Amino acid sequence: QQQVKQSPQSLIVQKGGISIINCAYENTAFDYFPWYQQFPGKGPALLIAIRPDVSEKKEGRFTISFNKSAKQFSLHIMDSQPGDSATYFCAVRTDGGTDKLIFGTGTRLQVFP
Amino acid sequence: EAGVTQFPSHSVIEKGQTVTLRCDPISGHDNLYWYRRVMGKEIKFLLHFVKESKQDESGMPNNRFLAERTGGTYSTLKVQPAELEDSGVYFCASSQDLGYGYTFGSGTRLTVV
Structure with missing residues (x-):
């Protein structure tokens, strides 16, 4: 059962x-919603995150x-650049006691000049 | 500050063999996590250490997987005996405090043939 659906x-x-x-989740108990960016051959890197008490967060x-x-x-990338080409994962935190994350299946973004 | 280091970066083994993956977290990070991504699917949580103790091992697939973190520093993940479905990329991550995201290593790509 996939708890986070990414598209x-x-x-x-x-x-x-x-x-x-875009990402959709099922459990209302989730309390932290990060996005990770992954380049080929590297591990996922935290890009931006939001908590449920706000409706929008902007960083650059x-x-x-x-x-x-x-x-x-959802994650919006304005003025997309070729350097943004990577795989993006949304995630939700299930339990504040362990910081365990449930990830979406990933979106491969390609930005062409 | 050195990042999270994993080795080997790649491992190809035959079904039935044993493989041990190693993770060196960022110095001073008490929290250490193992995740796995099977081809094209989501990144799945395996377990969480706080120092040398297993805080949550609910994601470990079965008893062929054994994780240790002796002395609360580096961690190993042993798969014995390996099966074809164990193929994937194994990520390690670490953090100092809960709730602020964590730093992933570059992963170990395990191929079982």
């Missing part, structure tokens, strides 16, 4: 465009939009 599986965007990746070109009632959150 799309792959995304192709032109340089300067907006990349949008990256924004998380959070809809608690719909149990959805």
Whole structure:
């Protein structure tokens, strides 16, 4: 049973465009929603994260939009650059006592010049 | 500050053999995690150490997997005997405090043939 559903599986965007990746979750007990960025041959790296008491968080070109009632959150990459080409994973934290994360299946983003 | 180090980076073994993966967390990080990504699927939690103690091992697939963290420093994950379905990328991560995300290593790609 997949508790976090991520879409799309792959995304192709032109340089300067907006990349949008969506995630939906089931359990309302989740309390921390990070996005990780992974380049080939590297481990996932924390990109940006949000807690459920806010609806949006912005860091540079990256924004998380959070809809608690719909149990959805999304990553927006503004002015997408070729250097943003990577795999992006959303995640939810299940238990504050262990910081255990449940990840989505990942989105491979390719930004073309 | 050195990051999370994992080795080997790649391992190819035959079904039935034993493999031991090693993870050196960031110095001073009490929390250490193991995750696994099977081809094209989500990154799945395996277990969480706090220092040398197993805080949560609910994600360990079966008793062919044994994780240790002697002295609360580096950790090993042994698979014995390996099966074909154990193939995937094994990630280690560490953190100092809960709730602020953690740092992943580059992973060990395990192929069982």
